[in-house]
Amino acid sequence: MRAIEISHPGGPDVLRLVEREIPQPGPGEVLIKVAASGVNRPDVFQRMGNYAPPPGASDLPGLEVAGELVDGDFSSQNPLGLQRGGQVCALLTGGGYAEYAVAPLSQCLPVPEGLSLIEAASLPENYFTVWSNVFDRGRLGQHDDGTPESLLVQGGSSGIGVTAIQLAHALGHPVFATAGNDEKCRACEALGARAINYRTEDFVERAKAWTDGRGTDVILDMVAGDYVARELDALAEDGRLVIIATLGGNQSRIDAHMVMRRRLHITGSTLRARSVAFKAAIASQLHQHVWPLFAERRLRPVIHEVFAPEDAGRAHAVMESSAHVGKLVLCW
Structure with a gap:
């Protein structure tokens, strides 16, 4: 062969x-x-x-x-x-x-x-990864009042990104996604996300604005590094950060008191x-x-x-x- x-x-x-x-x-x-x-x-x-x-x-x-x-x-x-x-x-x-x-x-x-x-x-690679991390580890589901939880996808135009956007949107969840230029942002929007150009916009500010200051419930992160501290700030109380790649670096600094005070969860996996x-x-x-x-x-x-x-x-x-x-x- x-x-x-x-x-x-x-x-x-x-x-x-x-x-x-x-x-x-x-x-x-x-x-x-x-x-x-x-x-x-x-x-x-x-x-x-x-x-x-x-x-x-x-x-x-x-x-x-x-x-x-x-x-x-x-x-x-x-x-x-x-x-x-x-x-x-x-x-x-x-x-x-x-x-x-x-x-x-x-x-x-x-x-x-x-x-x-x-x-x-x-x-296979994308759907196995997204299901395992967003819905199993990240537990994307419903709020206590029955409304769907929200998802923020870092790198929304990647293979993993387009999968996460489509799947969460199809199951009724509000989805936000970051991308590196306006063309990629439009592609994310066509799949069902509200898009954030991370080169010209602050994803923390946008995520909070779109959730009336509450923050997003789950973040799927392929960047890590310096993004982690900002992602914790973008999470709602009891929010979950799921790290599946470290394109931005392996080392991160976090505010541990914020994690405790807001009951945040940081997890990750490889498949x-x-x-x-x-x-x-x-x-x-x-x-x-x-x-x-x-x-x-x-x-x-x-x-x-x-x-x-x-x-x-x-x-x-x-x-x-x-x-x-x-x-x-x-x-x-």
Whole structure:
């Protein structure tokens, strides 16, 4: 099979198209003939040598794919009744940049009704991440009076961002989002958010103004660093800050007294190294609560550009430039 490997840590040019043996599925796993692979920020970190695969995972980058089930173990842990020949999208721990990939069957979901395989390849990493962090860890739900809680998304035009905006909006929550220019702000607004250009506006002031001074209930943060102190100020009482990336730096200073006085929660997570059982539980929740929203056209994939495998380096360059809105996908 053709695959894209990282020849050595470095820039986008270290990605190279090679021939590899087709991987073999083990117990509880399936082999997918890949039609398309999603490109994600963790792939960039892995290419740079800053995000090693978990033990036992493929050394190839790629955390999500869509394609056809061609082999594997369908006898157990198959609550969705998936079978050989079916079209699925899947969350992986690695190995997605290839014409064939292995995934636990319990981390596979049927391609949502009405979507192409290219569109489906853009879903797993973002939807698993958003559901786990916004709705499980962040507990985005209802106020005591039954009104929906609000969400602030940092980096609203990213793949994670457009997913969080759409999903929270579809479920009836007020959504605010930051972006780096007016064009990206308009894209966020088209998806259902009130947008804040963080280069010209203060997101703390805007979030408080839009909530009558109360603050937002949940913040999904991919920046960290100096943003954390400001985000705590933007939270409502009993608000939750969920950190899923540290693009702004690993170190943050906080006002601990404010955290105590306003009963704030600071949490975070990474997904790649979590157990199959943990990810299978998320897959079940997505199938039950989120996949029907695609059939109802309340959710839609947002794909910025599709690349040929030999252009994987260019896809990574676009990812690093942050010039995109939505997802980048490799098509095999």
